[in-house]
Amino acid sequence: MAAKRATLADVAARAGLSPTAASLVLNDVPGTRLSAEAVKRVHEAALELNYRPNPAARSLRVGKTRTIGFISDEVTVTRFASAMIRGVLDTAEQADHTVLIAETGNDLRSERTALRSMLDRRTDGVIFGLMGAKEIDVPETPPDTRVVILNGSSTTGVSTILPDEYTAGRAIASLLIDNGHRKIALIGDYREAIENPRVSTTVGHRFAGLDASLDEAGIKLLARVPSELWEPSEGYAATMQVLDGPELPTAIICLNDRLAFGAYQALQERGLRIPDDVSVVSFDDEEIAAYLRPGLTTAKIPYEEMGRQAVELLLAPSKDELHRLVPMPIIERDSVRTLENR
Incomplete structure (x- = not known):
């Protein structure tokens, strides 16, 4: 018994x-x-x-369940953003809250079902976490239910947490410029993502930051190669296109690490050394960036810190701060060379 x-x-x-x-x-x-x-x-x-x-009795007494709902749009099923969940869980635990997690797989019906389940359990708030940062429609929630969109945005006026892509774009371009590079190519120019927030709410800011630094330095790109699929095969093909151009760049900006992986393969296949012949920089700081040789210099998407701040904003809302931009640190490794004749 x-x-x-x-x-x-x-x-x-x-x-x-x-x-x-x-x-x-x-x-x-x-x-x-x-x-x-x-x-x-x-x-x-x-x-x-x-x-x-007894948590049930306590929730009836104080009107709080000390639970948070986390509705995932492919965050739980990809290794890239697992740090986001870790940030949410750790911060919730520190605040003595439990997290209920549901995966929707980018399905609207599943999202609504998950939200109803969270509301039925009287969660103190709901976080919508997205793998790919984009603008979403938030289902209707009771007025007293706090909502935060993590790695996304909405036109409904709810709180959001996003990486500071504009500042990161400026920093990545400035890093090359400060190291004497003027012959720069870019691969991964994705027009629809730049112009349509339903595709990406952040990529346009990334490009705006890059362009701002380049414009201020009076630098015109040697090449700007389009790509909608930011995968190694596209990075390889785009880099080969750049290398077949009239002038060899001293640096290549890749719009994510997977494109950079393909760029490394193309450069090495052509007998060009990184960074001695061509420097390479990127964005995201996936695990692959540290394992490439030489190590890849890249702007890190701070998934874990974003997860932490989403919980903080949910539990301690401020009327003066609906939207937060989380800094993207530049992880400097060995893929950038300083040119002697600057």
Whole structure:
């Protein structure tokens, strides 16, 4: 027969106090006039009895369930953004909250089902997490339900967490410029993603940052190769196109690390050394970036920090801050050379 779960009354009886007094201690209610000795007895009794508060009863009493809903759009099924979930879980745990996770697989019906389930469980708020940053339609929620979109945006005015792509774009281009590069090519020019927030709400800002730094330095790109599929095969083909052009660049900007992987293959196949002959920079900081040789210099999408800040914004909302941009640090490795004749 299973042992009976200890109750607040059991703790109070062992500590020699009333249940009300024991509750004040265990809930850290400020301003109580209980002695330090009485507080100690309550905590010792709770430990001896292995007392665990009843979360359902507590939620009815305080009007909070201390749970957060996380509705994923392909975040849980890809290794690229697993750090986002880790940031959410760690920060929620620090705030004494539990996270309920549902995967929708980019399916609207699944999303609505997941949201209803979260609302039925009276979560204190819901985070919509996206693998690919884009503009979404948020299903209708009760006015008192906090909503944060993590790695996405909406026209409905809910809070959002996004990487600061514009600043990262400026920083990546400036890194090359500061190292003396003027003959620069770009691969991964994806017009639809730049112009349509339903495809990407961030890529346009990435390009705007790149273009701003290049324009300020008076630099015109040697080549700007289009690509909608940011995969190694496209990076390889695009780099070969650049290398077949009239002038060899001293640097190539890749719009993500997978394109850069293909660029490495093309350059090495042509007998060109990185960074001695051609420097390469990129975005995302996937695991592959650290394993490439030489290591790839890239702007990191801070998934874990974004997850942390999404929980913080959900639990401590501010009318003055609906939208947050999280800095993208530049991870400098060995793929950029400083030119001597600058």
